[in-house]
Amino acid sequence: MKGFTRVMYAACLTLALSRSPRIRVRSSMIRSMSSINSLDSDLIFSPPRFKSVYNSAAKYLDECGVPDAKSSARYLLCDAANIGYRLSDFERNRDLDIELAPIEIETMRLYCKQRADRMPVQYIIGNWDFFGLQLACKPPVLIPRPETEELVQLILDSLRNTTTTNNYGQEQGRGRERGGDRELRILDIGCGTGAIGLALLHELKHATCTAIDISKDAVTLAQTNAGSVLGEEAWARRYECHHMSLEEFVASDVGRNALGMYDIIVSNPPYIPSSAIASLQKEVRDYEDIRALDGGADGLDVVRQIISKGPALLRSGAGTGTSATASDGVEVGVGEEAREGEGRGRGEIWLEVSEEHPDAMVTTLSPLVRPTSSSGTSSSGASFSSVRAIRDLSGNPRFVHITL
Numbered sequence: 542m543k544g545f546t547r548v549m550y551a552a553c554l555t556l557a558l559s560r561s562p563r564i565r566v567r568s569s570m571i572r573s574m575s576s577i578n579s580l581d582s583d584l585i586f587s588p589p590r591f592k593s594v595y596n597s598a599a600k601y602l603d604e605c606g607v608p609d610a611k612s613s614a615r616y617l618l619c620d621a622a623n624i625g626y627r628l629s630d631f632e633r634n635r636d637l638d639i640e641l642a643p644i645e646i647e648t649m650r651l652y653c654k655q656r657a658d659r660m661p662v663q664y665i666i667g668n669w670d671f672f673g674l675q676l677a678c679k680p681p682v683l684i685p686r687p688e689t690e691e692l693v694q695l696i697l698d699s700l701r702n703t704t705t706t707n708n709y710g711q712e713q714g715r716g717r718e719r720g721g722d723r724e725l726r727i728l729d730i731g732c733g734t735g736a737i738g739l740a741l742l743h744e745l746k747h748a749t750c751t752a753i754d755i756s757k758d759a760v761t762l763a764q765t766n767a768g769s770v771l772g773e774e775a776w777a778r779r780y781e782c783h784h785m786s787l788e789e790f791v792a793s794d795v796g797r798n799a800l801g802m803y804d805i806i807v808s809n810p811p812y813i814p815s816s817a818i819a820s821l822q823k824e825v826r827d828y829e830d831i832r833a834l835d836g837g838a839d840g841l842d843v844v845r846q847i848i849s850k851g852p853a854l855l856r857s858g859a860g861t862g863t864s865a866t867a868s869d870g871v872e873v874g875v876g877e878e879a880r881e882g883e884g885r886g887r888g889e890i891w892l893e894v895s896e897e898h899p900d901a902m903v904t905t906l907s908p909l910v911r912p913t914s915s916s917g918t919s920s921s922g923a924s925f926s927s928v929r930a931i932r933d934l935s936g937n938p939r940f941v942h943i944t945l
């Protein structure tokens with residue numbers, strides 16, 4: 542089929558099939574159809590049945606050197622055929638070996654070409670699950686990662702650490718959130734898709750979140766996701782997202798009015814050392830925003846800003862006068878165990894960082910940790926009651942928890 546004819550054919554199919562309940566035609570896909578004539582003709586799905594399309598797509602992606610060729614083919618086909626993303630959805634349709642509509646075949650061809658160019662699956666299908674929420678994903682905003690789900694879970698576990706036991710000695714679910722009915726105020730620095738803040742708001746009904754990001758694309762996407770996760774009414778009440786850096790936020794009216802107000806600062810900042818950017822996977826390097834990845838010479842540029850500026854924004858943190866001491870030159874280091882119970886009710890900082898960072902952070906920050914017996918700021922000017930490194934589920938140091 543000649544290029545122009547094929548574009549017209551695709552456009553007519555798009556219109557003709559858009560009323561069919563099984564066919565979901567995306568505007569992005571319609572736009573992409575205009576480039577379909579530039580695709581190679583080496584990816585033919587025949588017969589146009591589920592199993593054959595899946596096998597051909599997986600083989601094609603593998604031959605193109607795509608990592609995770611099979612799972613890529615699975616997600617792309619599930620989306621192209623609009624059948625849901627669960628493994629059971631895939632298996633049921635594979636067993637039925639359903640016949641795909643021409644528009645679905647064309648979509649699948651386009652998807653495979655994009656994946657062969659190493660575009661991440663999440664950007665191709667336009668969404669991904671994070672902590673049970675489906676979030677819109679759009680290049681170049683960073684795709685939320687599974688480790689970050691662990692960070693959310695750590696915060697929730699820490700807030701709900703009062704498990705109750707009933708008369709039969711059985712655990713009765715998780716305890717109330719710390720702070721009871723009081724509003725819990727969260728600051729999400731570098732919100733990206735909004736993943737961390739929105740997952741926390743979804744779980745913590747008394748929480749509100751201020752999110753900031755230097756990327757306009759991220760702010761727009763986080764607002765879109767807030768609408769779909771929280772509902773239009775609640776997102777305006779519980780979530781605000783500002784296009785600014787942490788420095789700009791602190792200097793702004795919003796930031797000045799929020800001094801000493803936040804219970805939790807959370808961030809998954811850019812933390813990859815600049816020298817390591819070139820060796821990242823093509824999917825990451827070519828499609829995700831460099832500003833979401835590059836953390837400067839040692840990966841800690843934004844972390845230092847958070848440790849420097851963050852305490853003044855936290856409850857009980859304003860006025861300690863020690864945050865400047867903690868900031869510049871601090872490389873972050875060794876671990877002192879967090880003192881169970883101490884610091885409860887004080888503001889906290891939760892960070893996701895690179896494997897090399899947590900232990901180094903604990904070491905560097907330990908001179909700023911108050912002795913166990915003291916309360917408030919010590920004569921040494923220490924500003925934190927605890928600093929601890931936490932490992933991820935794979936056993937790698939990954940998170941840092943700082944309590945004022």
Ligand SMILES: C[S@@+](CC[C@H](N)C(=O)[O-])C[C@H]1O[C@@H](n2cnc3c(N)ncnc32)[C@H](O)[C@@H]1O
Pocket residue numbers: 683684685686689730731732733734735736737753754755756759785786787788808809810811812830832833834843
């Ligand atoms: C690693 S991404 C994390 C995105 C999201 N929080 C997540 O976990 O999926 C880091 C984000 O921080 C933003 N960012 C980088 N420097 C920043 C700064 N100085 N102030 C605020 N945001 C910043 C980037 O634009 C990017 O969206």
